[in-house]
Amino acid sequence: xxxxxxxxxxxxxxxxxxxxxxxxxxxxxxxxxxxxxxxxxxxxxxxxxxxxxxxxxxxxxxxxxxxxxxxxxxxxxxxxxxxxxxxxxxxxxxxxxxxxxxxxxxxxxxxxxxxxxxxxxxxxxxxxxxxxxxxxxxxxxxxxxxxxxxxxxxxxxxxxxxxxxxxxxxxxxxxxxxxxxxxxxxxxxxxxxxxxxxxxxxxxxxxxxxxxxxxxxxxxxxxxxxxxxxxxxxxxxxxxxxxxxxxxxxxxxxxxxxxxxxxxxxxxxxxxxxxxxxxxxxxxxxxxxxxxxxxxxxx
Amino acid sequence: xxxxxxxxxxxxxxxxxxxxxxxxxxxxxxxxxxxxxxxxxxxxxxxxxxxxxxxxxxxxxxxxxxxxxxxxxxxxxxxxxxxxxxxxxxxxxxxxxxxxxxxxxxxxxxxxxxxxxxxxxxxxxxxxxxxxxxxxxxxxxxxxxxxxxxxxxxxxxxxxxxxxxxxxxxxxxxxxxxxxxxxxxxxxxxxxxxxxxxxxxxxxxxxxxxxxxxxxxxxxxxxxxxxxxxxxxxxxxxxxxxxxxxxxxxxxxxxxxxxxxxxxxxxxxxxxxxxxxxxxxxxxxxxxxxx
Numbered sequence: 001x002x003x004x005x006x007x008x009x010x011x012x013x014x015x016x017x018x019x020x021x022x023x024x025x026x027x028x029x030x031x032x033x034x035x036x037x038x039x040x041x042x043x044x045x046x047x048x049x050x051x052x053x054x055x056x057x058x059x060x061x062x063x064x065x066x067x068x069x070x071x072x073x074x075x076x077x078x079x080x081x082x083x084x085x086x087x088x089x090x091x092x093x094x095x096x097x098x099x100x101x102x103x104x105x106x107x108x109x110x111x112x113x114x115x116x117x118x119x120x121x122x123x124x125x126x127x128x129x130x131x132x133x134x135x136x137x138x139x140x141x142x143x144x145x146x147x148x149x150x151x152x153x154x155x156x157x158x159x160x161x162x163x164x165x166x167x168x169x170x171x172x173x174x175x176x177x178x179x180x181x182x183x184x185x186x187x188x189x190x191x192x193x194x195x196x197x198x199x200x201x202x203x204x205x206x207x208x209x210x211x212x213x214x215x216x217x218x219x220x221x222x223x224x225x226x227x228x229x230x231x232x233x234x235x236x237x238x239x240x241x242x243x244x245x246x247x248x249x250x251x252x253x254x255x256x257x258x259x260x261x262x263x264x265x266x267x268x269x270x271x272x273x274x275x276x277x278x279x280x281x282x283x284x285x286x287x288x289x290x291x292x293x294x295x296x297x298x299x
Numbered sequence: 300x301x302x303x304x305x306x307x308x309x310x311x312x313x314x315x316x317x318x319x320x321x322x323x324x325x326x327x328x329x330x331x332x333x334x335x336x337x338x339x340x341x342x343x344x345x346x347x348x349x350x351x352x353x354x355x356x357x358x359x360x361x362x363x364x365x366x367x368x369x370x371x372x373x374x375x376x377x378x379x380x381x382x383x384x385x386x387x388x389x390x391x392x393x394x395x396x397x398x399x400x401x402x403x404x405x406x407x408x409x410x411x412x413x414x415x416x417x418x419x420x421x422x423x424x425x426x427x428x429x430x431x432x433x434x435x436x437x438x439x440x441x442x443x444x445x446x447x448x449x450x451x452x453x454x455x456x457x458x459x460x461x462x463x464x465x466x467x468x469x470x471x472x473x474x475x476x477x478x479x480x481x482x483x484x485x486x487x488x489x490x491x492x493x494x495x496x497x498x499x500x501x502x503x504x505x506x507x508x509x510x511x512x513x514x515x516x517x518x519x520x521x522x523x524x525x526x527x528x529x530x531x532x533x534x535x536x537x538x539x540x541x542x543x544x545x546x547x548x549x550x551x552x553x554x555x556x557x558x559x560x561x562x563x564x565x566x567x568x569x570x571x572x573x574x575x576x577x578x579x580x581x582x583x584x585x586x587x588x589x590x
Contacts, residue, residue: 169318
């Protein structure tokens with residue numbers, strides 16, 4: 001169309017009709033709609049984040065007086081208050097410890113399992129992988145009553161040991177599934193060469209498989225930690241005293257005390273303390289996180 | 300060749316069996332008993348807990364909430380995801396947009412619930428603030444009759460980025476020459492997306508829809524905290540919330556029969572299973588296509 005105009009042709013009414021054919025209108029319309037909605041969506045998201053950060057730096061009087069103005073003066077003490085007085089620092093350290101440890105154990109158990117499962121040609125091993133995949137689909141809350149009873153039999157209610165054990169079991173289906181998928185894309189030539197050279201199974205696993213699967217292992221590890229960092233229902237059920245809380249449970253309990261304290265801006269600071277590390281991790285490791293959380297659809 | 304060493308998988312399987320599979324099977328077993336939960340005294344009652352499901356009005360209303368979230372919420376999520384995937388799939392620099400859309404998926408749902416409670420707040424919330432900026436009247440978004448739709452809107456916002464990214468991941472695997480060929484043949488953007496791209500990522504769409512079926516039934520933390528810590532109004536009682544309350548009780552509703560709680564849990568598994576089956580029937584290809 002436009003090319004014809006450039007060349008100096010005069011549009012006939014027929015040609016004009018061609019340019020307004022329904023599919024052209026539909027095409028332009030959908031593209032325009034897409035951009036308008038997408039931009040509105042992103043603006044809303046960004047404004048929400050900025051509002052949250054701004055509010056966390058205000059005093060409560062500032063916030064209640066003018067919730068949509070910029071903070072002045074800045075009140076960074078919300079953060080130190082949340083960290084020490086509201087125990088967020090304590091919850092934070094505990095979350096880091098238990099999440100890293102539980103994920104490390106889960107990944108360590110998953111690597112050899114995923115290796116043999118990805119190399120096995122038996123039907124049985126396919127069933128085992130499917131069995132792990134089912135574990136990703138079933139809500140953990142269904143297992144919660146028997147788990148709670150078992151933990152109280154073994155005196156592990158309200159203990160990091162008990163919660164960590166459940167976390168390992170919750171993480172394994174995901175890490176085995178991800179690693180099996182990853183390892184089945186790794187060519188077998190290297191390990192066969194190693195075997196010809198007389199390497200033992202363990203030698204092959206540690207010298208060949210682990211180094212070549214580094215990026216898959218990293219993905220499994222990161223996604224495991226993200227999952228546990230955000231985990232609430234098990235921790236909320238198993239942990240009964242404040243001195244044992246993880247971050248999400250601590251944030252929930254702080255949220256509960258809001259009705260007595262009305263400390264909104266302090267809660268927002270606690271909110272940011274909870275989400276900030278995961279957002280930083282996401283900014284740096286988004287490729288791993290996205291590929292893992294989408295169960296390897298993106299690889 | 301490696302079949303002999305399958306036992307190497309035993310430790311991972313063992314932990315998984317003990318911590319996950321066994322408790323799930325035990326739950327299914329408990330659903331056949333009447334159990335007050337305060338003693339070790341379990342009374343076998345056969346299927347009577349399941350019979351009770353049909354006479355409990357809360358089960359029906361919770362099921363409806365699950366379906367609203369799964370079907371209505373899912374339709375909106377996939378509408379936006381497809382629209383966004385269509386809008387950005389040709390861009391060379393998508394990563395910032397993708398990250399901004401995706402990030403709610405890595406934020407703890409408890410935090411997101413608090414965030415949305417703030418956004419919806421009648422007096423100080425951002426949404427009413429923007430409304431009044433344009434001369435509108437503030438709306439009580441979390442009033443009893445609007446709180447569930449308000450929660451669904453938030454859950455939509457949380458999930459759209461995740462499914463957009465999955466769709467974009469599928470699209471990025473389509474060989475470029477196929478897209479080019481369609482363009483040479485004169486297909487415009489909408490036509491090539493609808494006729495070429497979507498059919499080619501059918502498997503990815505199937506996985507995405509199946510994942511949403513699971514996610515919608517699993518959604519718990521957000522609804523649990525959305526109305527404030529300490530109490531969950533019945534308007535937000537999906538099967539998951541109801542099952543948890545039956546299992547662990549509240550001040551107003553102490554536990555009375557854990558067998559019944561587990562019967563509700565089994566209904567949740569059945570909903571996931573049936574949802575999976577339907578997704579498979581609707582989306583499965585007649586033949587596998589390689590490209």
